[in-house]
Amino acid sequence: MFKVLVSDPISDMGIQQLMDAPDVAVDKKTGLSEDELVAIIGEYDALLVRSQTRVTARIMEAAKSLKVVGRAGVGVDNIDLQAATQRGIIVINAPDGNTITTCEHTFAMMMALARHIPQAYAKTVGGTWDRKSFLGVELRNKVLGVLGMGRIGSEVAKRAKAFGMEILGYDPFLTEEKAAKLGIKLASVDEIVRNADFMTVHTPLTPETRHMIGPDQFAVMKKGMRIVNCARGGIIDEQALVQAVNEGIVAGAAFDVFESEPPAPDHPFLSNPKIIVTPHLGASTVEAQENVAIDVSEQVLHILRNEPFQNAVNMPPIPANVMTKLQPYFELGEKLGSFITQLLNGAVEEINISFSGELAEVDTQPLTRYIAKGIFGHHLGADQVNIINSLHLAKERGVNIVTSQSQTAKDFTNLITVSLRAKNETRLVAGTLLTGYGPRIVQIDRFTVDVPPVGHLVLISHNDKPGIIGRIGTLFGSKEVNIATMQVGRQIEGGAAIMVLSVDKGVPKELLSEMLELPDLNKAKEIILS
Numbered sequence: 001m002f003k004v005l006v007s008d009p010i011s012d013m014g015i016q017q018l019m020d021a022p023d024v025a026v027d028k029k030t031g032l033s034e035d036e037l038v039a040i041i042g043e044y045d046a047l048l049v050r051s052q053t054r055v056t057a058r059i060m061e062a063a064k065s066l067k068v069v070g071r072a073g074v075g076v077d078n079i080d081l082q083a084a085t086q087r088g089i090i091v092i093n094a095p096d097g098n099t100i101t102t103c104e105h106t107f108a109m110m111m112a113l114a115r116h117i118p119q120a121y122a123k124t125v126g127g128t129w130d131r132k133s134f135l136g137v138e139l140r141n142k143v144l145g146v147l148g149m150g151r152i153g154s155e156v157a158k159r160a161k162a163f164g165m166e167i168l169g170y171d172p173f174l175t176e177e178k179a180a181k182l183g184i185k186l187a188s189v190d191e192i193v194r195n196a197d198f199m200t201v202h203t204p205l206t207p208e209t210r211h212m213i214g215p216d217q218f219a220v221m222k223k224g225m226r227i228v229n230c231a232r233g234g235i236i237d238e239q240a241l242v243q244a245v246n247e248g249i250v251a252g253a254a255f256d257v258f259e260s261e262p263p264a265p266d267h268p269f270l271s272n273p274k275i276i277v278t279p280h281l282g283a284s285t286v287e288a289q290e291n292v293a294i295d296v297s298e299q300v301l302h303i304l305r306n307e308p309f310q311n312a313v314n315m316p317p318i319p320a321n322v323m324t325k326l327q328p329y330f331e332l333g334e335k336l337g338s339f340i341t342q343l344l345n346g347a348v349e350e351i352n353i354s355f356s357g358e359l360a361e362v363d364t365q366p367l368t369r370y371i372a373k374g375i376f377g378h379h380l381g382a383d384q385v386n387i388i389n390s391l392h393l394a395k396e397r398g399v400n401i402v403t404s405q406s407q408t409a410k411d412f413t414n415l416i417t418v419s420l421r422a423k424n425e426t427r428l429v430a431g432t433l434l435t436g437y438g439p440r441i442v443q444i445d446r447f448t449v450d451v452p453p454v455g456h457l458v459l460i461s462h463n464d465k466p467g468i469i470g471r472i473g474t475l476f477g478s479k480e481v482n483i484a485t486m487q488v489g490r491q492i493e494g495g496a497a498i499m500v501l502s503v504d505k506g507v508p509k510e511l512l513s514e515m516l517e518l519p520d521l522n523k524a525k526e527i528i529l530s
């Protein structure tokens, strides 16, 4: 008999199939502390949670029989995925079941903002008949900026069209063709910030999306914008938003999610009359809660019964024979994917991967999954992409992956070459595993280099002229950014060249902009590899 613990309020209808299963016993115990969970988790084979239970490494450690953690929803930020993977515990989510509900909540928030509904309600029930203070605006003919055109963002865009809005969308995987199909306009974050009347964010919270709307964006924002966040707290810088509201740049904001939940009683959103809030209710409808509970229960049953399953968000075990041959290349593959996706300008349309030398002798499919994980994980969030779902995510986004194998690997015993094609450019990176030295990037576009793929790198395109290295060194020194290593690659003397610096910490934005003012320096880009 499998034992399943449900530790958050999850729809009874949704988990009915688990309760009816003859080989499963379900216990519902909500509101447990970490200590209480640690004390009992050892007897369970599966744990079902929503977003309240924090499934920590300590809980996983005590979970000697646990095979699966099921998240009835999308975000798995309350689950320590690394600890789960280390212990071979599969984590699954239910990514589709609450899409429409969250999209509808976004609309409810947008309309409540446009017509001051919460404020007007509070005054009316307080006994004041005030019709003057609440002059609203129509949605019709307004520009809506959507940051993150995944499941929820796309549904919001569809509905906004029905309201007669013009939609500007941005997503690293949105091409002009896909945008045209959706009847929206592809735009940059900057264009959205400068032109939208309403803006809504639907991205995961990743190092790249954290504070993607912050002081720099508020400084150039169209005056009177209204902003909605029903995705994750922290995508919009909360302090900067409050300032922008107080300065009249932002006419109103509606937040369902917060950097820390629940927000502290003195959180500035809670006392600002132009900011309306809900307590993370995006997914809270009868239908969505049933959908996600049904989806997650179904997959949990499959896993317990050793049947094929879907929606795993962490790493599955890999057969031992495949592991032995390919495992040393996994890190290199993922890093190459992350590196090249950060280099590419525009939405990726095709991925070409070639495995050469001794890699031509094995089935490299698992390695392809790691490369795709690096490519998609950078934008979709490392916690959302794994080697089970990385190829599926590529397919879902219409990105073709072409792989090839070749016995010869130039001067190396093994070589992985990854190139990404976007509308206006194709970028390439190649890497090898050097015995005794570890992974190395050995080619970037047409230049030969020798760079360990780790930490903070700065890639600079410049003209091969005397003095440039000194000028860059001086500039980094003046900003107290230490250059650990420097690699220069060129094809001919005096021609185009690249420089790859590895630095000890993140590069301030102003340093990148100042660098671009140096003579003979054409482009500079920071690339972060964990």
Ligand SMILES: NC(=O)C1=CN([C@@H]2O[C@H](COP(=O)(O)OP(=O)(O)OC[C@H]3O[C@@H](n4cnc5c(N)ncnc54)[C@H](O)[C@@H]3O)[C@@H](O)[C@H]2O)C=CC1
Residues within 6 Å of the ligand: 074, 075, 095, 098, 099, 102, 147, 148, 149, 150, 151, 152, 153, 170, 171, 172, 173, 202, 203, 204, 205, 206, 208, 209, 212, 230, 231, 232, 256, 257, 280, 281, 282, 283, 284, 379, 380, 381
């Ligand atoms: N408030 C709530 O109760 C709920 C919140 N959510 C949250 O909503 C968010 C979106 O969920 P889904 O649409 O289901 O996810 P999704 O994975 O389908 O879409 C997210 C999109 O964000 C894009 N993205 C990543 N980095 C970006 C960047 N820098 N700029 C622009 N776009 C970027 C990705 O390419 C992807 O297409 C997630 O954070 C999820 O956790 C989801 C359900 C309920």
Ligand SMILES: O=C(O)CCC(=O)C(=O)O
Residues within 6 Å of the ligand: 050, 051, 072, 073, 074, 075, 076, 098, 280, 281, 282, 283, 284
């Ligand atoms: O379970 C909930 O209500 C939270 C939903 C959510 O934020 C998600 O699915 O990402």
